[in-house]
Amino acid sequence: MSDDLDTCLPHALDEDKIRKAQEMMPEMEYVVSIFKVMADETRLSILWLLSVDEWCVHDLAAAVKTSVSNTSHHLRLLRASRLVRSRKEGQRVFYSLDDEHVTRLLDEAFKHSKHN
Amino acid sequence: MSDDLDTCLPHALDEDKIRKAQEMMPEMEYVVSIFKVMADETRLSILWLLSVDEWCVHDLAAAVKTSVSNTSHHLRLLRASRLVRSRKEGQRVFYSLDDEHVTRLLDEAFKHSKHN
């Protein structure tokens, strides 16, 4: 109501806007953790490959051009985030996607990339 | 054709599968950079806030509970990635989203998060 307040105070924070926004704001933690997992070229490549087919670690490593050890480290992270699952067959371990949502996220992201 | 090859060689890489996959594999660099930008709680909060409204740095900092300086650093990154744009009005700088795709990515990600 009073313009005086506006002129004598340092341009006040928009307390109302801030409070309302904070009330609406969703939990970020989980989504951040998913983005962190996807924010690496090796892991993103792995996820893309797994979105097409099932892969053993050996072939996966060759396809993304890194060592088996490094691939395994990344797969561990992906498993911990429940984005992939593994299945043992003889000496080999086969990995596949374990989250329907990931494919949608990948699609959305790469669709996005085509426009840039 | 020859099974002998299979038994005397170390289980060979599936060269065909690997080559085909590599040919199909999209450029990861850009998408990785977008995920990197979104893989931080402060920046993700900022993006979420901007997806709803336009904000000045001052209010934005209060809303995400960090310093103006830190907020500004993050906004610089977001600007460099062309995800947000700024508009100066007097002493203030107002930020808003500059990429239609980001909203879709955010939606997809938070939709995802509800199921986990």
Added chain:
DNA sequence: GCGATAGTTGAACATATGATCAATAATATG
């Protein structure tokens, strides 16, 4: 059981990243 292959793990290292602080620029007000 032995040797070879597939995969996992932990340690070590270099680099990347995010927060803070102090200094600076730009704009508005008196």
Added chain:
DNA sequence: CATATTATTGATCATATGTTCAACTATCGC
């Protein structure tokens, strides 16, 4: 012009992250 407010920038620091290497486990064929 002096002062206050808003925002940006650069330096510094602690921590997080990705890769490599060597050691280890598990499984297969002989």
